[in-house]
Amino acid sequence: MTIRNQTIISEFLLLGLPIQPEHQHLFYALFLTMYLTTILGNLLIVVLIRLDPHLHTPMYLFLSNLSFSDLCFSSVTMPKLLQNMQSHVPAIPYAGCLTQMYFFLYFGDLESFLLLAMAYDRYVAICFPLHYTSIMNPKLCVGLMVLSWVLTTFHAMLHTLLAARLSFCGNNVIPHFFCDLSALLKLACSDTHVNELVIFIMGGLIFVTPFLLILLSYARIISSILRVPSMRNIHRVFSTCGSHLSVVSLFYGTCSALYLCPSADNSTVKETVMAMMYTVVTPMLNPFIYSLRNRDMNGALRRLSSRAGNVA
Numbered sequence: 001m002t003i004r005n006q007t008i009i010s011e012f013l014l015l016g017l018p019i020q021p022e023h024q025h026l027f028y029a030l031f032l033t034m035y036l037t038t039i040l041g042n043l044l045i046v047v048l049i050r051l052d053p054h055l056h057t058p059m060y061l062f063l064s065n066l067s068f069s070d071l072c073f074s075s076v077t078m079p080k081l082l083q084n085m086q087s088h089v090p091a092i093p094y095a096g097c098l099t100q101m102y103f104f105l106y107f108g109d110l111e112s113f114l115l116l117a118m119a120y121d122r123y124v125a126i127c128f129p130l131h132y133t134s135i136m137n138p139k140l141c142v143g144l145m146v147l148s149w150v151l152t153t154f155h156a157m158l159h160t161l162l163a164a165r166l167s168f169c170g171n172n173v174i175p176h177f178f179c180d181l182s183a184l185l186k187l188a189c190s191d192t193h194v195n196e197l198v199i200f201i202m203g204g205l206i207f208v209t210p211f212l213l214i215l216l217s218y219a220r221i222i223s224s225i226l227r228v229p230s231m232r233n234i235h236r237v238f239s240t241c242g243s244h245l246s247v248v249s250l251f252y253g254t255c256s257a258l259y260l261c262p263s264a265d266n267s268t269v270k271e272t273v274m275a276m277m278y279t280v281v282t283p284m285l286n287p288f289i290y291s292l293r294n295r296d297m298n299g300a301l302r303r304l305s306s307r308a309g310n311v312a
Contacts, residue, residue, distance in 0.1 A: 009168040011091045012187075016084050016177045017276070018269050028085045034284050035078040041287030042067040045297070052300040058121050058136040063290060065145060066114045066247075070283035073107035076100060077178040077279050084177070094168075097179040098160055104178060104279075106156040108255075109206050113148035115248055116210040120144075122241050123217040127224045155206050162195050176272060178279075211252050218245070243290045250285065254278040 019027050045067040049055045080100065084090030092100065124135050159181060167190040174183045181199070185192045221241065254277040291297040 009094060009172045011093050011172065012097050012179065013173045014080070014084055014090045014092055014177060014179075015173060015175045016081065016090055017272060019085075024085060028082065031078065031085075031280070032082060034280055035074060035082070038074045038078075038280070038284040038287075039071060041291075042071040042283065044301075045287050045290065046071075048297065048300045048304060052303060054303075055296060055300055058141045059118070059125075060296070061141055061145070062114055062118045062121060065148075066111065066118070067287065067290075069107050069110045069114060070286050072103070073111065074280060074283040076103045076107060081177045092179065097174075097184070098164055101163065101179045101181055101184065102156050102160040105159055105181065106152050109152040109155050110148060111251060112207055112210045113152065115244070115251065116213055117144045117148065118244050119214040119217040119248070122244060123221055126221050126241075151206075155202055158198065158202065159195075162198060166190050166192065166195070176275070178275075180275065207255070214248060243294065246289050247282075247286055250282045251278060254282065 017027070046064050049060045049064040077100070080092065121136060125132050128135060163181065163184055166184070166188040168187055169189045171187055174180070174187065176183045181195075185195055218241070254274055291301070
């Protein structure tokens with residue numbers, strides 16, 4: 001359909017991953033296993049925190065939201081990727097592409113804010129242990145959660161509405177496995193300066209600012225520990241902050257390598273692999289990071305298993 005000599009694109013073609021045809025079934029099984037592991041692992045954490053009264057604390061409130069966010073974040077891209085790997089025409093409708101982009105931005109931003117809330121919780125717990133209960137009261141925790149969900153809604157909606165006003169003509173092939181915002185902008189045949197300006201400004205507010213505040217929280221934690229250095233205090237810091245630091249390193253490390261450190265020789269393959277790291281691998285690893293060395297989570301799992309055994 002053409003209007004005023006401009007082709008109206010009704011769908012996009014996702015090239016997916018650079019996998020040889022003979023290896024397609026092997027990688028399909030691998031990605032399906034990874035996705036199911038992500039779903040089951042994060043769902044288990046949400047259920048454990050919900051059912052066990054011992055885990056009804058600010059730290060685990062944030063963790064349950066993070067696990068739910070990881071579950072949804074992976075579900076935005078993985079089902080479509082798995083479907084396209086079995087399809088001869090890996091197409092996604094125009095409206096579906098914008099919807100996928102919206103939820104990808106939404107849950108990606110939400111993870112950033114939740115990691116910041118968890119860093120603040122650890123900062124208060126270590127630097128102000130006697131006032132922890134009064135500072136991290138239910139009203140503040142709920143307020144932090146609501147603020148995180150609301151801010152991410154507006155940010156994702158802003159980028160989606162700006163992308164919806166763009167014109168796409170001719171090329172409709174996206175060299176990616178999902179509708180990435182930067183890939184869409186490269187296909188647009190209308191002016192994208194406003195979109196790029198908003199990405200630059202909002203990227204600093206939504207991505208860089210939480211990361212800097214997380215670093216500031218840990219700088220204050222380290223400073224507090226160094227005032228009265230002891231093996232007991234150092235062990236306490238590592239036991240309470242080690243898991244969070246691992247998740248922060250995984251999430252911000254891969255995102256920074258992809259979006260904040262661009263280079264002229266960045267290939268599409270590199271971008272795709274890095275995107276796979278933080279959309280698939282990181283959400284899958286988070287449940288293992290938070291549960292394997294967490295005595296509270298292991299205790300909750302044992303209590304749930306014992307309760308299920310008694311009922312049976």
